[in-house]
Amino acid sequence: MPKKTIRDLDLAGKRVFVRVDFNVPLDEKDGQMVITDATRIQETLPTIKFLIEKGARIILASHLGRPKGQRDPKQSLAPVAPALSELIGKPVAFADDCVGEDAKAKALALGNGDVLLLENTRFHAGEEKNDATLAKGMADLAEIFVNDAFGSAHRAHSSTAGIADYLPAVSGLLMEKELTWLHDELETPERPFVVILGGAKVNDKIGVINRLLEKADTIIIGGGMAYTFRKLVQGISIGKSLYKPEWEPIAQAALDKAKERGVKILIPVDAMITDSFDFESKKLGNIKFTGAGESIPDGWEGVDIGPESVKLFSDEISKAKTVIWNGPMGVFEIKESSKGTFDVAEAMAANTSAKNIIGGGDSVKAVKKAKLGDKMTFISTGGGASLELLEGKVLPGVACLQEK
8 A cells, every 4th residue: 555655755845734633532620621641642743753854834633522513612622732842842833723814824924844733623514524615725724735644544524535635645654654554564464364353243343354354364253242153153152242143144154254265263262251231330240250162141241251262362372473453352441351351462462573463442442551552563543444444445534645
């Protein structure tokens, strides 16, 4: 997926519109909105610093939250400007809109290496509709478009795709890294190539399963969707574990395809089960483990993989040269049912000879919660975008970028 990047352009003195992902969590403190996690800002610093060094005039744009086309002070990007300023060690100007006179005047006033942050693009209803007038208004601020917001690349919005109709469009360094690890590296992976997929519903992940069945040596399946596979393969009862009859043919088709292609599918052999489960209050009732191959009793449901499954999965991970993980093994948000997920993260971290790729979403939260982020080769910043790229879908925010 060779796309042009900011390395391929002469940037000195050029006004560069950079779509970043500054959709950071905010909390109200003493009447002001405060950033509680600056990870998304930090991830795009290499791109911003590169542009500063090359003498570009940098205009940053992002969405924040879901204001639905209305101005909402609690979803303003204003608190990001001082936080970014501190991280790059220079002033960051702020415009109270992403188009219009104030934004235009401030963009034109930029000197080489200066930085301007625009207000939330989603304060305009046209942003999520990929409105051409809004896209043109943003394009009028700059001479080059850079997309560094991988987490929004699966959206065809005015600031992620529409703007590329009016400006030469290239990738930022974060976008380049995401495409390298989630696409290019997986086209010809170093083998054995092990895929770990978790999550709740089979139908949510079937696209990824089908796509990676064409490339993987082993697919490990955990999480809520594993119970459909266990019911089919092991012929066990699964109690009130997550399951819908319509998921069975989807899972069976995946099993058939795996057999046809010679891909090993590993599913859990045991489970941690509970007789009551309240996700909102993060509480489980009584808990116990089933033995290997045992059914789950009526009135009980699986909330994590058991120790035998951990051993099975860890052994397979230890032999791999490339591992990609998307989706937890159980309800890792609750302490009692987090062990399986964290043990899988530990198994990946222990295999230091493998390329360990965390493919976005809850897996990222789990790895960070387990304090194992520094042991991974690459951690994606995308949730839905990661999933769609792994499925082989075309991402609008990538398709609009110039080919090398």
